[in-house]
Amino acid sequence: MLNEIAFLLCAALTLAGAVAAMTLRNLAHCALCAAGAFAGLAAIYLQLDAEFAGFAQLLVYVGAIAILILFTVLLTRGAEIQPGGPAASTSRGMGLGVGALVTACLIGAIMASPGLRGHAPQTVHAPVKRIGEQLMNQYVMPLEAIGLLLTAALLGAVIIALREPPKEPPAP
Amino acid sequence: MNGAGIIQGMIETARNFAGSYHDPERLTTVQYPEEKLPPVENARTIPFLVYDGGDAMAGLRCTACTICEKECPPQCIYIIKDLAKKPDYVGKMQLQPKVFDIDMSVCMSCGICVEVCPFDAIKMDQVFELSTSDRFLGLLFHKEQLAKPNGYFSQLHKTEAAEIDARRHEDKRKAEASAAARAAAAKPLPPGGVK
Amino acid sequence: MRGLDQIFVWIGREVAGWAPAPAQPLVSAILIIAGIMAVFGTCFALTTIAERKILGRMQNRFGPNRVGPCGLFQPLADAVKMLTKEDIVPFSADKTLHFLAPLVMTTPIWLAFAVLPFGRNMSALDLDSGILFFFAIGSASELAVFMAGWSSQNKYSLVGAMRAIAQMISYEVPLVLSTVPVLMLAGSLSLNEIVAAQGTHTLGGLARWNVFTPWGLAGLLLFLIAATAESNRSPFDLPEGESEIIAGYLTEYSGFKYALFFLGEYLGLFAITGLAVTLFLGGWRAPFQWLEWVPSWLWFGGKFGVLIFLFIWVRATLPRLRLDQLLNFSWRFLAPLTLINLAVAAAWHWTGAWESAAAAPVRWVLCAALIALPAHWLGRALRGAVPPPRKYHYAE
Numbered sequence: 215m216l217n218e219i220a221f222l223l224c225a226a227l228t229l230a231g232a233v234a235a236m237t238l239r240n241l242a243h244c245a246l247c248a249a250g251a252f253a254g255l256a257a258i259y260l261q262l263d264a265e266f267a268g269f270a271q272l273l274v275y276v277g278a279i280a281i282l283i284l285f286t287v288l289l290t291r292g293a294e295i296q297p298g299g300p301a302a303s304t305s306r307g308m309g310l311g312v313g314a315l316v317t318a319c320l321i322g323a324i325m326a327s328p329g330l331r332g333h334a335p336q337t338v339h340a341p342v343k344r345i346g347e348q349l350m351n352q353y354v355m356p357l358e359a360i361g362l363l364l365t366a367a368l369l370g371a372v373i374i375a376l377r378e379p380p381k382e383p384p385a386p
Numbered sequence: 387m388n389g390a391g392i393i394q395g396m397i398e399t400a401r402n403f404a405g406s407y408h409d410p411e412r413l414t415t416v417q418y419p420e421e422k423l424p425p426v427e428n429a430r431t432i433p434f435l436v437y438d439g440g441d442a443m444a445g446l447r448c449t450a451c452t453i454c455e456k457e458c459p460p461q462c463i464y465i466i467k468d469l470a471k472k473p474d475y476v477g478k479m480q481l482q483p484k485v486f487d488i489d490m491s492v493c494m495s496c497g498i499c500v501e502v503c504p505f506d507a508i509k510m511d512q513v514f515e516l517s518t519s520d521r522f523l524g525l526l527f528h529k530e531q532l533a534k535p536n537g538y539f540s541q542l543h544k545t546e547a548a549e550i551d552a553r554r555h556e557d558k559r560k561a562e563a564s565a566a567a568r569a570a571a572a573k574p575l576p577p578g579g580v581k
Numbered sequence: 582m583r584g585l586d587q588i589f590v591w592i593g594r595e596v597a598g599w600a601p602a603p604a605q606p607l608v609s610a611i612l613i614i615a616g617i618m619a620v621f622g623t624c625f626a627l628t629t630i631a632e633r634k635i636l637g638r639m640q641n642r643f644g645p646n647r648v649g650p651c652g653l654f655q656p657l658a659d660a661v662k663m664l665t666k667e668d669i670v671p672f673s674a675d676k677t678l679h680f681l682a683p684l685v686m687t688t689p690i691w692l693a694f695a696v697l698p699f700g701r702n703m704s705a706l707d708l709d710s711g712i713l714f715f716f717a718i719g720s721a722s723e724l725a726v727f728m729a730g731w732s733s734q735n736k737y738s739l740v741g742a743m744r745a746i747a748q749m750i751s752y753e754v755p756l757v758l759s760t761v762p763v764l765m766l767a768g769s770l771s772l773n774e775i776v777a778a779q780g781t782h783t784l785g786g787l788a789r790w791n792v793f794t795p796w797g798l799a800g801l802l803l804f805l806i807a808a809t810a811e812s813n814r815s816p817f818d819l820p821e822g823e824s825e826i827i828a829g830y831l832t833e834y835s836g837f838k839y840a841l842f843f844l845g846e847y848l849g850l851f852a853i854t855g856l857a858v859t860l861f862l863g864g865w866r867a868p869f870q871w872l873e874w875v876p877s878w879l880w881f882g883g884k885f886g887v888l889i890f891l892f893i894w895v896r897a898t899l900p901r902l903r904l905d906q907l908l909n910f911s912w913r914f915l916a917p918l919t920l921i922n923l924a925v926a927a928a929w930h931w932t933g934a935w936e937s938a939a940a941a942p943v944r945w946v947l948c949a950a951l952i953a954l955p956a957h958w959l960g961r962a963l964r965g966a967v968p969p970p971r972k973y974h975y976a977e
Contacts, residue, residue: 242731246678249724256717269713277720277753281746284727288743342710342770388960395898399639403894406638415642 220261228254241287249280266342427543430510432490433499435532438475442533447507449474450483454499454508462492463499474505475554476561486529490516506550509539586876589616590702613705617694625847626656632893639897666836671734674833678732683834683841686725689718690848697855698773700865700878711772712764715856716757719811722849723749726820729842730830741829744904745820749811751911756807758919759800762926763791763860772856776864788870790863795949796926799956801861803919805891808853810911812846814892816899817907850892851885858884914959918952925952 231251235244252275259268324330349357405412416423439445450467468484499508511534518524540547584591593612600608630652634644645652670679696711698704708714723746730742764770767778781789791797810817820829831842858864862884865877902910925948935944 240675243675243678246724246728265708265710266713269710269717272717273713273720277717277723278750281723281727281750284724284731285743285746288731288739342713343768388957392899396894399894399898402641403635403639406641412641413638413643417643 217261221258224254224257224261227251228258242284245280245283245287248283249276252276252280263337264340266340266345425512425542429512430495430497431514432493432495432511432516432527433488433497433508433532434511434534435486435508435529436506436536436539437533438536442530442535444472446482446529446533447474447505448483448486448529449480449505449507450486451481451504453502453504457498457502459496459498460492460494462489463487464489476558477565478561483529486532488527488532490525490527506554509543512542586701586878588876589700589878610705617705618691621694621848621851624851625844626660628847628851628889629659630655631889632896635890635893636897639894660840663840664837668836668838669833671833673734675732675734678728679833680838682725682729682732683838683845685728686722686845687841687848689721690845690852693718693852694848694855696772697852697859698776698864699855699881700876703865703878704773707773708771710770712760712770712775712856712860715772715852716753719849719852720753722845725845726830729834733830733833735833738830738832741820741832745813745830747904748813748817748820748907751908752807752810752817752915755803755911755915755919756811758916759803759807759922760856760860761919762796762800762923765923765926766791766930772859772864776859776866779863780866782870788863788866788868790866790868791861792863794929795945795952796922796929797861799918799922799925799952801857803915803922804857804861805888807911807915808850808857809892809895810907811853812850814850815896816902819901819904819907850889854885854888854892855881857888862888909963914963917959918956921952921955 228251231247231249231254234247235251238244238247252271256268256271256276259271402412407413436447437443437445438447450465452465452467455461455463455465464485464487465483466485468482470482471479472482474480495510497510500510516525536547536551540551593609593616596612597605597609630645633655634646634652637644645655648654648658670676693715695705696708696714726742726745726749730738730740730745733739763775767775769775769778779788779790787793792801809815813820821831831839834842858881865881867873867875867877867880928951929944929948932944932947935941
């Protein structure tokens with residue numbers, strides 16, 4: 215019973231954060247609400263006894279990715295962009311339609327999955343040691359591939375940042 | 387080595403820390419107002435009037451010549467002469483000030499009044515604890531507040547006071563000698579006329 | 582001396598026993614929380630006055646000594662001042678964020694104290710991934726810095742906040758990486774197990790603290806440097822240097838909100854110091870076996886105090902670093918060194934069989950050289966080549 219209340223609270227926080235991140239006017243507020251949504255997701259992981267996943271989510275998403283988004287918003291003057299457009303335009307209607315379609319597909323897939331039909335599985339006790347062993351033995355290829363991907367991304371970021379901004383032509 | 391400067395710095399601050407408990411050189415704070423620094427010889431803050439003898443008003447050296455009033459750059463001195471004359475230290479009759487006010491909030495401690503006074507009557511003091519809660523007249527000093535004895539002046543500037551005292555003593559002796567000579571010369575004529 | 586060692590655990594259990602059975606876990610948790618808040622709140626007050634007095638003595642002056650004997654009531658005076666100051670919020674400031682920033686700063690840091698083992702059986706939460714929890718919680722305070730700087734609608738605040746965040750994320754890399762050798766060799770992320778792994782003793786009864794190994798010593802130094810930068814303390818206090826940018830992201834905060842930021846900063850320092858003591862200095866363990874009779878929480882407190890004194894000492898000695906010097910130092914010196922430290926820890930582990938009196942110094946010197954030489958070269962590269970001795974030319 216307490217478990218369900220906890221889950222509902224975490225889910226409500228996540229959903230509220232996500233909805234706010236989509237609808238607020240102020241871009242920095244949106245970024246902070248997105249960070250709140252990440253924190254809610256971390257709470258759901260923790261509620262499922264996935265300690266490592268929950269804390270890693272906090273460390274990476276709230277601690278690094280939210281900051282990244284905020285820096286981007288601030289350095290590219292995104293906060294000054296005014297959201298506009300009439301309330302009932304065709305693009306908005308199309309967006310709603312596509313969103314409803316995607317949600318329907320997702321709900322259909324989840325409802326049709328066999329996992330929902332059987333009894334709830336026992337909680338797997340996953341200490342960090344076991345996660346580490348699995349990563350090093352069974353899943354070492356994906357780990358190395360992700361490492362390679364991250365290195366490539368880092369190098370790309372450094373190269374982009376290194377490039378001199380193009381010289382402005384003199385004003386006529 | 388890489389961190390050598392940092393280590394040296396930290397040793398110095400550690401020495402400061404340990405030394406501050408027993409070494410007076412490592413803790414140079416003077417905890418005013420419980421402790422005060424010793425006064426410095428030629429420091430000056432505000433002027434004061436010198437008087438000789440016991441009675442402040444009777445012994446004031448000031449003769450209200452108003453030279454200091456005219457020379458004071460911010461014009462903070464205000465003198466009204468008292469026409470009743472009194473004899474000075476050589477016996478000559480001099481004027482005296484009825485009102486001698488200095489506005490200390492205006493005084494800029496330049497010491498020009500001291501330099502121009504011909505009578506060694508006004509000298510620079512070293513007091514600095516002048517705060518008062520009276521915002522209007524608290525810093526307007528009258529001659530009663532300004533008058534301080536010659537003994538105080540010789541405490542502040544021993545050599546200068548000794549020099550001034552010696553000169554005044556010499557002048558007084560010469561004046562007395564010439565007065566005695568004149569008195570002797572003005573003796574009544576012997577009977578029978580002068581030959 | 583078991584009794585004195587476990588006295589707090591015993592008190593907690595007794596008081597919780599008075600409560601009715603279903604409420605006992607709750608009462609026990611509340612007692613622990615109240616205890617931690619009381620102890621570290623007092624520690625905060627004492628540290629503010631101790632810092633000012635020690636800084637004063639190191640700068641050839643007294644610290645505050647007017648309020649109370651030796652100035653000991655100064656924190657009370659400061660508290661009264663902070664509480665009675667007018668709470669000014671700028672007119673165009675973002676009111677929600679401006680209000681929330683001090684809360685978001687302080688709350689995660691109180692959480693971080695939950696995993697630190699203060700003594701034998703004296704950690705509030707025995708988490709399997711304690712260190713990960715600690716770092717995850719610590720990274721939430723950077724969001725608070727951004728919120729503070731951005732909501733003030735003040736250019737100086739924003740620049741200060743940007744610089745503060747850049748500094749904090751740059752120094753998180755050496756902070757976390759310098760703890761990885763400890764995790765590697767202890768085999769667990771749980772702080773209680775890390776302290777237990779430092780519990781055996783070598784010859785002479787000297788405890789096997791991590792700091793007595795070359796990688797542990799290097800790791801402690803790197804960790805302490807990164808911790809100083811994470812807490813925005815001198816010499817890394819560019820974000821809030823008073824002579825630099827007024828007060829950086831704290832410019833528009835007054836009164837109690839400023840006090841909360843101040844509190845959050847010092848509590849962050851305490852949490853990181855507690856972590857350093859746990860990871861490198863053997864936690865609540867005594868240095869020698871024959872000193873084990875002293876209560877464990879006293880050992881923790883003592884080591885904690887020594888590290889805080891070290892932080893204050895460094896603050897009194899070193900001038901502030903410029904932003905580019907700061908960032909270069911982190912990325913080009915500390916981060917590579919922490920990675921090399923990992924290799925040194927691995928080398929130490931592989932030579933674990935060299936325990937005899939002849940081989941142990943060789944092992945130590947070898948591993949120490951493995952980290953000292955790259956440190957020297959990296960330092961050289963950072964500083965540039967050493968200039969030749971200056972030649973003076975005098976006019977004839």
